[in-house]
Amino acid sequence: MQKRLLVKGNEAVAMGAIEAGCRFYFGYPITPQSDIPEYISREFPKVGGTFIQAESEIASINMLLGASACGKRAMTSSSSPGISLKQEGISYMAGSELPGLIVNIARSGPGLGGIDASQSDYFQAVKGGGHGGYHTIVLAPHSVQEMYDLTMLAFDLSDRYRVPAMLLGDSVLGQMKEALIPHPYVAPADLPAKDWAVSGKAGRAQRVVKSLYLGDGELEAHNWKLHRKYQEMRERETRCETAGLDDARLLVTAFGVTARIAKTAIRMAREEGLKVGLLRPITLFPFPDKAFADATARAKRVLCFELNTGQMVEDVRLSVSRDADVFFYGRPPGAGSLPTPEELLAQIRKHYKD
Amino acid sequence: MSSALQQVFAHPVSLKDVQTHFCPGCQHGTIHRLVAEAMDQFGVQDRTIGVASVGCSVFLYGYFDIDVVEAPHGRAPAVATGVKRACPDKFVFTYQGDGDLAAIGTSEIIHAANRGEGMTVFFVNNTTYGMTGGQMAPTTLPSQKTSTSPYGRNVANDGYPIRMAELLAQLEGVAYSARVAVNTPKNVVQAGRVVKQAFETQIQGRGFSFVEVLSACPTNWGMDPLTANARVAEEMIPYFPLATFKDTSAA
Numbered sequence: 001m002q003k004r005l006l007v008k009g010n011e012a013v014a015m016g017a018i019e020a021g022c023r024f025y026f027g028y029p030i031t032p033q034s035d036i037p038e039y040i041s042r043e044f045p046k047v048g049g050t051f052i053q054a055e056s057e058i059a060s061i062n063m064l065l066g067a068s069a070c071g072k073r074a075m076t077s078s079s080s081p082g083i084s085l086k087q088e089g090i091s092y093m094a095g096s097e098l099p100g101l102i103v104n105i106a107r108s109g110p111g112l113g114g115i116d117a118s119q120s121d122y123f124q125a126v127k128g129g130g131h132g133g134y135h136t137i138v139l140a141p142h143s144v145q146e147m148y149d150l151t152m153l154a155f156d157l158s159d160r161y162r163v164p165a166m167l168l169g170d171s172v173l174g175q176m177k178e179a180l181i182p183h184p185y186v187a188p189a190d191l192p193a194k195d196w197a198v199s200g201k202a203g204r205a206q207r208v209v210k211s212l213y214l215g216d217g218e219l220e221a222h223n224w225k226l227h228r229k230y231q232e233m234r235e236r237e238t239r240c241e242t243a244g245l246d247d248a249r250l251l252v253t254a255f256g257v258t259a260r261i262a263k264t265a266i267r268m269a270r271e272e273g274l275k276v277g278l279l280r281p282i283t284l285f286p287f288p289d290k291a292f293a294d295a296t297a298r299a300k301r302v303l304c305f306e307l308n309t310g311q312m313v314e315d316v317r318l319s320v321s322r323d324a325d326v327f328f329y330g331r332p333p334g335a336g337s338l339p340t341p342e343e344l345l346a347q348i349r350k351h352y353k354d
Numbered sequence: 355m356s357s358a359l360q361q362v363f364a365h366p367v368s369l370k371d372v373q374t375h376f377c378p379g380c381q382h383g384t385i386h387r388l389v390a391e392a393m394d395q396f397g398v399q400d401r402t403i404g405v406a407s408v409g410c411s412v413f414l415y416g417y418f419d420i421d422v423v424e425a426p427h428g429r430a431p432a433v434a435t436g437v438k439r440a441c442p443d444k445f446v447f448t449y450q451g452d453g454d455l456a457a458i459g460t461s462e463i464i465h466a467a468n469r470g471e472g473m474t475v476f477f478v479n480n481t482t483y484g485m486t487g488g489q490m491a492p493t494t495l496p497s498q499k500t501s502t503s504p505y506g507r508n509v510a511n512d513g514y515p516i517r518m519a520e521l522l523a524q525l526e527g528v529a530y531s532a533r534v535a536v537n538t539p540k541n542v543v544q545a546g547r548v549v550k551q552a553f554e555t556q557i558q559g560r561g562f563s564f565v566e567v568l569s570a571c572p573t574n575w576g577m578d579p580l581t582a583n584a585r586v587a588e589e590m591i592p593y594f595p596l597a598t599f600k601d602t603s604a605a
Contacts, residue, residue: 024439052435055464058432059429062432065423065429065433065436066423066433066436067440074440198423198437200401200445201400206421208421208422209423210422211424
């Protein structure tokens with residue numbers, strides 16, 4: 001029989017990271033993600049890992065940059081205000097083509113905001129939160145099991161493309177407990193060797209990890225190279241969960257915690273005889289645009305549901321079939337603002353047409 | 355050729371045989387050479403990882419024939435922490451200017467030093483932001499005119515120049531901290547000794563080592579090289595004394 005554990009979402013991230021061979025963690029305390037550094041500081045000594053509680057979010061992302069430049073699997077985790085502080089380092093990692101995992105257990109904002117679940121960091125996560133025009137890989141788990149599984153996937157995708165990866169969770173996913181079936185990590189056989197990592201130049205030519213390109217045409221060529229990688233990811237790496245698309249008249253789309261609410265509301269709608277389907281993006285970058293185009297070739301009405309005032313809906317509108325109508329329902333995050341399934345069901349009824 | 359002939363002066367192996375972009379009279383070239391000579395002497399070129407900072411020293415990888423990671427402005431000690439923890443058997447150093455280390459990167463340098471990270475930091479203090487065109491730095495001397503202190507640094511408004519070598523020497527994690535200058539042949543020789551002490555500190559695993567080097571910036575000081583060099587002795591050394599402030603090997 002498979003081992004089933006009752007685990008907190010944050011701990012599942014830490015467990016997935018350790019299982020995936022991550023042995024370098026750099027972070028700074030912030031609610032609601034501190035279970036991650038707490039778990040790792042307890043477990044890393046048992047596996048020979050290096051845990052540093054840094055003096056700041058800025059220092060921790062730069063320690064990650066340094067360890068990653070040496071070819072090591074490394075990570076940091078934080079929550080929204082801390083992720084803002086890390087943006088400089090994420091931009092440098094993107095420019096230097098360094099892999100690494102950044103976990104955002106998002107909380108509400110702007111500013112200090114609050115500690116409740118939020119999806120208001122969608123734009124920051126998927127549009128390149130720092131300067132210079134880049135993307136990070138963004139994975140959006142919606143269960144404790146996915147917090148574990150997608151942490152492993154994030155390391156693999158990040159190593160494969162040499163693009164920093166973000167796991168975008170939220171307070172609910174980080175703090176809730178549910179069943180987790182842990183499984184051994186299996187490294188993809190075709191992961192490229194890290195033949196760019198610094199180690200001292202013994203027996204080979206100098207290696208330089210950098211993002212500065214001043215020569216005529218160099219930076220443009222570098223940015224085209226990054227762009228080609230993002231295009232390749234758009235072609236090959238989109239992931240989503242779908243349900244009920246065959247007969248759906250209305251498609252509900254949501255990611256992360258709101259997808260859980262959406263699933264309940266869709267079940268209630270189906271019980272009423274409404275043909276409602278689900279399209280849940282798992283990769284927020286690359287966005288599963290073809291899945292939306294395909295699904296809206298049939299279902300011409302889409303209801304996008306977010307815990308913000310409308311962010312992913314912009315990517316949904318860009319992705320759907322031209323003759324599809326896109327509706328939005330969302331509430332800004334904050335204490336008491338998490339919508340109920342009944343609330344979403346009312347929206348489904350409002351926008352449903354047979 | 356007689357076998358009695360011995361080569362006593364050569365280009366350091368760790369330094370590429372290329373022209374630098376440094377201005378006439380700039381002392382980065384001398385400081386680069388001292389670091390490269392130490393690298394050669396200890397035979398660590400092939401296991402050295404340098405961390406470049408932002409400023410005139412950003413092209414470190416263009417001059418040193420070693421592996422290099424480029425850090426964001428001020429973050430070199432944090433990047434080097436990640437590098438040293440990932441590669442504890444490598445020789446790891448940062449090379450930073452005064453704006454980088456003593457202003458935007460104050461947090462990173464103090465905490466890397468306080469953790470006793472086994473890295474070596476070369477801190478080039480020329481009392482100005484060189485690369486950006488001579489703005490006021492945290493080390494700009496009282497009354498010194500810069501492009502952002504056009505009437506001279508007013509300590510009532512701008513505060514005081516920071517003595518980083520003394521400040522860091524207070525921290526338990528610091529094994530070695532010293533200040534040198536390269537304005538005279540005698541000082542260059544002494545600076546070379548201190549640089550080697552700092553290398554030894556890391557190689558022996560004794561903790562964090564720090565060398566502050568006073569350096570001339572004729573271009574941004576608006577001086578010819580000789581006048582700029584004279585200023586190091588006349589104005590900088592009186593405020594930034596040349597000394598070894600901490601050396602745990604002496605204990």
